[in-house]
Amino acid sequence: MNVLETVNLQKEYAGHIVINNVSMHVSQGEIYGLIGRNGAGKTTLMKMILGLTDITSGQVKLWGVELIQGNRKTYSRIGSHLDVQGFYPELSAYENLKVFSSIRGITKKKAVESALEKVGLLSEQNKKYKKFSLGMKKRLGLANAIVHEPEFLILDEPTNGLDPIGISEFREYLVKISKENSISIMLSSHMLTEVSLMADRIGILGQGKLIVEKTINEIRAINRKALKISVTNVEKASSMLESIWGINDYEVLSDTYIRVFDLNLDRVSFAQKLAENGVGILEISMEKDDLENYFKSLVQKSSV
Amino acid sequence: MGNYFYAELIKEKREKHLFLSVICAAIILFVYISDLDRISKQGGIVDLYFNNVLIHFFVTLIFVAMYAIVIIYDEFKNNTIEQLSVIPISQGEFVLAKFIFVVIFSIASMMMITALSTVLMAITGYVINLGDILVLVMLNVADGILLALVAFPIMLISMLCRSQILIAIVINAVYIFSFFMINSLPFGQDVTEKIAAYCHPLGNYALIHNWLIYKNISTEISMLLQPKQSFWLALIGIGVYVLISYQGIKAVLKNNRGR
Numbered sequence: 300m301n302v303l304e305t306v307n308l309q310k311e312y313a314g315h316i317v318i319n320n321v322s323m324h325v326s327q328g329e330i331y332g333l334i335g336r337n338g339a340g341k342t343t344l345m346k347m348i349l350g351l352t353d354i355t356s357g358q359v360k361l362w363g364v365e366l367i368q369g370n371r372k373t374y375s376r377i378g379s380h381l382d383v384q385g386f387y388p389e390l391s392a393y394e395n396l397k398v399f400s401s402i403r404g405i406t407k408k409k410a411v412e413s414a415l416e417k418v419g420l421l422s423e424q425n426k427k428y429k430k431f432s433l434g435m436k437k438r439l440g441l442a443n444a445i446v447h448e449p450e451f452l453i454l455d456e457p458t459n460g461l462d463p464i465g466i467s468e469f470r471e472y473l474v475k476i477s478k479e480n481s482i483s484i485m486l487s488s489h490m491l492t493e494v495s496l497m498a499d500r501i502g503i504l505g506q507g508k509l510i511v512e513k514t515i516n517e518i519r520a521i522n523r524k525a526l527k528i529s530v531t532n533v534e535k536a537s538s539m540l541e542s543i544w545g546i547n548d549y550e551v552l553s554d555t556y557i558r559v560f561d562l563n564l565d566r567v568s569f570a571q572k573l574a575e576n577g578v579g580i581l582e583i584s585m586e587k588d589d590l591e592n593y594f595k596s597l598v599q600k601s602s603v
Numbered sequence: 604m605g606n607y608f609y610a611e612l613i614k615e616k617r618e619k620h621l622f623l624s625v626i627c628a629a630i631i632l633f634v635y636i637s638d639l640d641r642i643s644k645q646g647g648i649v650d651l652y653f654n655n656v657l658i659h660f661f662v663t664l665i666f667v668a669m670y671a672i673v674i675i676y677d678e679f680k681n682n683t684i685e686q687l688s689v690i691p692i693s694q695g696e697f698v699l700a701k702f703i704f705v706v707i708f709s710i711a712s713m714m715m716i717t718a719l720s721t722v723l724m725a726i727t728g729y730v731i732n733l734g735d736i737l738v739l740v741m742l743n744v745a746d747g748i749l750l751a752l753v754a755f756p757i758m759l760i761s762m763l764c765r766s767q768i769l770i771a772i773v774i775n776a777v778y779i780f781s782f783f784m785i786n787s788l789p790f791g792q793d794v795t796e797k798i799a800a801y802c803h804p805l806g807n808y809a810l811i812h813n814w815l816i817y818k819n820i821s822t823e824i825s826m827l828l829q830p831k832q833s834f835w836l837a838l839i840g841i842g843v844y845v846l847i848s849y850q851g852i853k854a855v856l857k858n859n860r861g862r
Contacts, residue, residue: 349689374691385682389617401610402697403690443686 300327301363302451302483303348308357310347310507317343319507320357325451325500328481330473332498332515334491336598340507341487342382345455348485349379361451375403378449380440382456388429392420392439395428396446403447414446417472419465433460441469445476454486458493470497491594495519505598522593526559526566529582533557536578540564543572555581607693607700615704620673624708627666628715634658635720644728647735648721652742653825660812663712664750664805668775670708671754674701675761676768684859694853698758705754710747717743738819745815752841753804755848762855782806800832800840807841810834 303325310318318340325331335341346352348359350366359366361373386395396411415421418438423431431439437460444452452473458466474497476482488494494501495515503511511518530536533551540546540559548560570580615621634655642650652659678684687697717739725731757775764771782805788795799806814834816825 351685351688372691374689377689379689381685385684385686387614387617387677387681387683390614391617394613394617398610398613399686399690401606401613402687402692404606 301325302327302329302361303331303485304358304360304363305344305348306358306360308344308347308359309355310343310352311355317507318347321504321507321509323502323509323512325483325485327483328477329483329499330477330497331483331485332491332494332501333485333487333504334489334494334501334594335487335504336489339489339504339598341504342455343507344504345379345381345453345485345487349374349377349381349453351381375447376450377453378444378447378451379453380437380444380455380457381453382459384436384440386428386436386439386443389427391425391427392431392435392442393424395439396443399443400446405447410446414442417445418442419468434462434465437461438465448480450482452482452484452486454484456487456489458488466493473497491591503594503597510597518593523560524562525586526562526564527552527582527584527586528557528559528580529555530557530573531555531579531581532577535576536573539572539576539578544569558586604696604699607696608703611700611704614677618677620670621704621708621711623666623670623673624712624715627663627712628719630662631655631659631716632719632723634662635716636723639723639727642729644730647730647732648717648724648739649735649820649824651720651724652717652739653820659716660746663709663746664753664779666712667705667709667750667754668757668779671701671705671757672761672768672771672775674704675758676766676771679766680768684856688856688859692856694856695849697856698849698852701758702751702755705758706748706751709750709754710744713743713747714740741819742815746812749808749811749841752845753808755845756804759848759851759855762852779805797832800830801836802840804841804844807837807844810837811841 301324303323305321305323308318308321309316321344323331323333333341333344343352347354348366361377364373366373387398390398392415393411396414400411412421412424415424418441420435420438420442423435426435428436428439437457441454441457444454458469461469470493473484473486477484486494486498491501491503495518498515500512500514501518502509528536533554533556537549537551537557540549540557544561544564546559546561546564550558550560552558566583570583573580635651638651638654641654678687717736721731721736756778760774760778761771764774782799782803785799785803785806786795788798790798800810801807810830810832811834813827813830814837816827817829820827822828
């Protein structure tokens with residue numbers, strides 16, 4: 300079941316198309332990573348989903364029900380943390396969360412403490428928000444997003460400003476709540492590698508367009524580690540791969556290049572056998588698992 | 604509703620905007636002290652109130668307006684309005700919780716003056732009459748609620764101005780001073796009095812206030828004759844303004860979206 304579905308979502312502002320025909324899907328219990336460069340429209344898209352900015356055309360469906368602007372009842376099932384935070388500077392972390400949790404009508408005892416503990420802010424609960432560092436402000440935003448135990452979390456660049464340990468802990472926490480409680484999470488980032496560590500599905504946004512929406516396994520398959528071999532006769536080389544070494548997991552890239560995914564191939568004996576059969580090897584190299592390059596190439600293609 | 608009130612209480616505990624009422628009371632008390640020697644020793648707290656009722660009303664109104672502007676402005680300044688939008692809030696309860704705090708502010712300002720001037724009069728040898736104090740407290744509560752009702756349009760204007768506090772102050776000043784300009788309209792005195800009494804929330808307030816005094820305080824003390832305009836029409840008038848403002852604020856909150 301789709302928790303979120305957008306249908307041809309479009310936003311125009313001052314004559315520019317900021318979000319262009321975006322149709323995306325977030326399933327139940329899935330972590331969806333929305334990747335894009337700064338200014339790609341990630342925050343705008345999230346704000347559109349949250350009803351914080353006008354939609355020019357298209358639909359937002361939450362749990363299969365079309366969102367009618369102004370009707371925000373469904374939002375009580377969502378926790379959100381956007382890049383721009385809204386907290387009361389004179390209030391402590393605890394008091395800020397207490398204000399919002401009171402308005403949410405949370406009656407569960409220790410709900411605020413529990414949320415602060417999850418983001419590692421319990422020891423700082425009495426410190427005023429205005430004295431918080433950027434990382435602490437981020438954590439408080441996250442605590443506010445999870446305090447009511449939502450079914451769907453929307454997080455805009457949630458790990459920005461967190462230290463490496465904080466990032467790792469937070470990542471583990473998101474994966475845990477997603478898998479154990481079947482909570483759907485949509486998070487944005489400009490770092491594909493980081494998101495790929497936790498996301499089940501990835502959407503890549505470039506200049507307001509959703510360039511790609513694939514599961515992480517599909518993306519990994521495209522970016523698998525492989526031996527890239529340049530030979531003088533691709534057809535002969537590939538038939539030898541199958542007949543002599545029994546390797547079927549390869550792909551022919553061009554007239555001269557083959558990509559072999561079986562990394563156990565003995566490169567020396569492979570080169571010898573090819574030479575014996577009159578096939579010359581021009582180049583042999585190991586291709587890295589480079590998601591960042593994949594992201595770059597997609598974004599560059601979209602901007603052409 | 605209790606949750607919203609509690610949330611406002613947590614904010615107020617730290618933001619301490621209610622302290623504006625202390626400044627308000629101090630200013631009025633200063634006026635009272637300067638007027639104290641004009642009251643005979645047999646005079647009471649009610650005489651002092653009626654001697655300075657206009658300045659008392661005007662200063663309190665300005666501070667109530669400031670308080671109403673600030674508590675709305677804070678939500679936009681801190682961008683908490685976005686958080687509240689996605690919670691989502693019940694717009695009606697949110698507005699009413701803020702309104703209750705304006706009522707508290709308004710009544711606290713009024714009562715503080717009554718309490719301080721009573722103490723002052725007792726110290727300086729005036730006769731303190733418990734009945735007078737009770738009457739004045741009753742008037743303070745009524746005035747406090749009425750002033751808070753007058754502040755409803757102020758809250759709406761502040762909400763529409765979002766984080767533009769200076770624009771909110773200017774438009775609210777125009778709203779307040781437009782009442783005093785009604786008398787300059789090129790109509791007969793009878794017509795302008797009716798316009799002031801029925802068509803402006805401040806006029807509605809003044810008329811209801813006068814009726815309350817006329818009914819509860821002797822004319823010798825208040826020096827107030829029976830008001831010419833209808834109490835009920837004034838009450839309906841202020842009710843209409845409150846209803847329009849309340850629905851307006853709810854609509855603004857419901858449709859609160861950026862570009």
